Amino acid sequence: QLQLDESGGGQVQPGGTLTLSCAVSGFTLRDYSIGWFHQAPGKEREGVSCISSGGGQINYADSVKGRFTISRDTAKNTVYLQMNSLKPVDTGVYYCAPTVLRGSECVAHPDGYWGQGTQVIVSA
Numbered sequence: 001q002l003q004l005d006e007s008g009g010g011q012v013q014p015g016g017t018l019t020l021s022c023a024v025s026g027f028t029l030r031d032y033s034i035g036w037f038h039q040a041p042g043k044e045r046e047g048v049s050c051i052s053s054g055g056g057q058i059n060y061a062d063s064v065k066g067r068f069t070i071s072r073d074t075a076k077n078t079v080y081l082q083m084n085s086l087k088p089v090d091t092g093v094y095y096c097a098p099t100v101l102r103g104s105e106c107v108a109h110p111d112g113y114w115g116q117g118t119q120v121i122v123s124a
Contacts, residue, residue, distance in 0.1 A: 001026050005022070006095060007023075007118055010121070011121040012120075012122055014087055017085075020083065021080055022078060029074050032109065033098065033099045035047055035050030035099030035108070036079075036096050038095075039094075043092075048106070049070040050070070051072055055072065059101055059104050068082065069081070088122050091121050091122050095117045096114075
């Protein structure tokens with residue numbers, strides 16, 4: 001069974017840094033591209049960043065370019081999202097999921113697997 005476990009969220013001040021982790025099981029990172037998705041309070045889930053199954057393609061939403069960095073460790077079956085220069089608009093729940101890279105966008109895979117999410121609060 002595919003499983004994704006996010007961790008690393010928390011509360012930080014504007015300008016702060018957090019690194020999220022997504023540990024996957026039941027499959028390997030070479031089986032699926034993986035993406036990070038952000039759901040702000042009262043809004044729909046949106047793709048933030050994703051990395052292809054081969055590791056050769058990475059996409060970022062315009063709102064996080066230059067601030068967030070996605071990476072992965074295939075030996076640990078884990079994908080990371082380093083978030084620098086955090087802003088209050090980055091507040092919300094962050095999910096990881098199998099993803100389809102569609103041009104420059106990250107689209108959730110139709111199989112519909114999601115982790116439980118990790119909460120990020122950016123506030124002074």
